[in-house]
Structure formats: structure tokens, C-alpha cells
Amino acid sequence: MKSILLHVDHDRGFKARLQVALDIARANNGHITCLQAVSYAVFAPGDIYGSAMAAAIPVIKENAENLRAEIETELEHEGVSWDWRFVYGMAAQRLLEYSPLADIVIVGPAASGESEHGPSALVGDLVLKSRAPVLVVPAEATGFDVSAPALIAWNGSSEACHAVRGAVPLLACSCKVTLASIAEEQDKPRFDLPSTEGARYLSRHGIACELVEIPRGEAKIADTLVSAAQVRDCGLMVMGAFGHTRLTELLFGGVTRQMLTEPPLPILLAH
Known part of the structure; x- marks a missing residue:
């Protein structure tokens, strides 16, 4: 991961x-682009003359400048190549604009202003629209x-292959x-790729992997995958995202939605 x-x-x-980001950059001799997107979209009921927005703009700008100064000072002593991009606009859109030449996009499970008790709209937009994989990092990380064990959540879908x-x-x-x-008791016939194809692909890159089939049981698939990762002391989970339509995921839940609500470890997602 160079970019x-x-x-x-x-x-x-x-x-x-x-x-x-620093740990990944050091391990790969990579470069970090810090993208700080600042939006002045302030909504206040009854603020027909924009007085609340006018009052908020200087505060938003000052907070953004203070954060930049703090982080830039810290980065100067980290020994890692980096640059800073300060842009105006919504974070999801700006990240998408800068993602085409990124090897990975690193975000949190929830952005400022979003609820921490549900999946992030920012993450959802990035995963669906970005060609780069998205790494979601828990706030407690x-x-x-990079040398820790890794678990791939495999279901043979194109999303899993992309991840x-x-x-x-x-x-x-x-x-x-x-x-x-995850072995389903009543799997319908599918045209997805078997796990052996995933292992064969990895072997061509010099990566050996263990193939494991886990009984479905009574637990949710997300919980089963998390347990499998924890038992193996994994530091990373890799999975395809939004295998069903995103609307279905949001209305009825799904593995992606469950994973993004409270990720227990860094999760690399791709669609």
C-alpha cells in the first residue's frame, strides 16, 4: 500500500x-495523503436569515485549522512521507474525488455528525463508489x-473477490x-466461486491460506465471523460489502450493516 x-x-x-495509517505506511514505505474536508452546511430550524450559519463558520474554520496544526506537528516527527489536502465540501464526495489513485482509503466507522450506533453513510458511499478498498478502523484501535493473522470472509461473490x-x-x-x-444448511445452487479459487488466486501472489468452513449454527453470520477472527487473534478482516442491494441492507439488516455498526477490528471492504 504505497498511496x-x-x-x-x-x-x-x-x-x-x-x-x-502510520503503521501501514511504515511497513510498505508508503505515503499518506491527509484529506481534511470542511463543510459549512449548518442547519438550524427557523434560521431563515442564516444568522446561525454565519456565527458557526468562524468556529468551524478555527477548529479545522487547529486540528491541522496539531496533526501536522505530530506528523513531522513520525518519519513518514505525507501531504495535507484541505478542501471544502462533504467528506464523502471529496474522498471519492481523491480515491482513484489511492491504494487504500482509511476511515472510521462514523464521521462527525453521524450516529455512532448505526452504519456510516460515509463508509457506505465510499465502498459502493470507490475503486480503492476501504479500511474501516474502530475508534478503540x-x-x-501488518504481520498479524488475517481472516477473509469468503462467500464466492464478486464483492468478496474484489476485496x-x-x-x-x-x-x-x-x-x-x-x-x-459459512456453511449454510440449505444453500441454494449458486454460481459463486468456491473457496479453492480464492486460495488459488492468493497462491499466485505467494500467499498461502488455510481454508475453513464454519457451520452456520444459530448465531448471526457477522457474529460467527467475528468469533472466528478473535479465536485466531486476527488483526484484519477482509470482506465484500453490500452483496445485496444497499437498500435491502439498510431496511432488513445484513452482514455489512452489522459489521459497520461496531467493528471489533479493522475491516477492509470492497464492492
Whole structure:
């Protein structure tokens, strides 16, 4: 991962994903582009003359400048190549604009102004529209050990294949890769690729992996995958996102939605 796009924001998880970005950059001799998007879209009921917005703009600008000064001072002592992009506009749109030449986009599970008790709209937009894989970092993360075991959540879908392909540089650093699939008792005939094809693809990149089939049981698929990752002391999970339509995921839930609500470990997603 040579080109790392990092979302800069005031949310409580920023320091966590900054540390993860630094760890990945050091391991790959990579470059971090810190993208700070500032929006002046302030809504106040009854503010027909824009007085609330006018009062908020200087505060928003000052907070953004203070955060930039603080992080730039810290980065100067990290020994990592980086640059800073300060732009106006909505974060999701600006990140998408800068993502085409990024090897990975690093974000948190929730941006400023979003609820921390549900999946992030910012993450959803990035995963669906960006060609680069998206790494979602929990706010509680203290770093990223690139050599730690990794778990691939495999269901043979094109989304899972895209995630594996995007994760190859990180998987190549892992000491042990597990490709796990959930066995459904009443699987309908599908045209998805078997796990052996995923293993064969990885082998061509010099990455050996263990194939594991986990019984579905009574637990939710997301919980089963998390348990499998925790048992193996994984530092990364790789999975395809929004295998069903996003509307279906939002209305009825789904593995992606469950994973993004409270991610227990860094999760690399691709659609």
C-alpha cells in the first residue's frame, strides 16, 4: 500500500486511524495523503436569515485549522512521507474525488455528525463508489500490526473477490491467512466461486491460506465471523460489502450493516 488516503476529522476515532495509517505506511514505505474536508452546511430550524450559519463558520474554520496544526506537528516527527489536502465540501464526495489513485482509503466507522450506533453513510458511499478498498478502523484501535493473522470472509461473490484482490498487499505481510466460509444448511445452487479459487488466486501472489468452513449454527453470520477472527487473534478482516442491494441492507439488516455498526477490528471492504 504505497498511496494511503486518510480521512481527517474531529471524530473520536481519528487518532486511531492515524496510527493505523502510520503503521501501514511504515511497513510498505508508503505515503499518506491527509484529506481534511470542511463543510459549512449548518442547519438550524427557523434560521431563515442564516444568522446561525454565519456565527458557526468562524468556529468551524478555527477548529479545522487547529486540528491541522496539531496533526501536522505530530506528523513531522513520525518519519513518514505525507501531504495535507484541505478542501471544502462533504467528506464523502471529496474522498471519492481523491480515491482513484489511492491504494487504500482509511476511515472510521462514523464521521462527525453521524450516529455512532448505526452504519456510516460515509463508509457506505465510499465502498459502493470507490475503486480503492476501504479500511474501516474502530475508534478503540491502538495500531495495526501488518504481520498479524488475517481472516477473509469468503462467500464466492464478486464483492468478496474484489476485496481479496484489493487486500493482497496487506495479506502478503500477514503471518497467517485464513479464508473462511459459512456453511449454510440449505444453500441454494449458486454460481459463486468456491473457496479453492480464492486460495488459488492468493497462491499466485505467494500467499498461502488455510481454508475453513464454519457451520452456520444459530448465531448471526457477522457474529460467527467475528468469533472466528478473535479465536485466531486476527488483526484484519477482509470482506465484500453490500452483496445485496444497499437498500435491502439498510431496511432488513445484513452482514455489512452489522459489521459497520461496531467493528471489533479493522475491516477492509470492497464492492
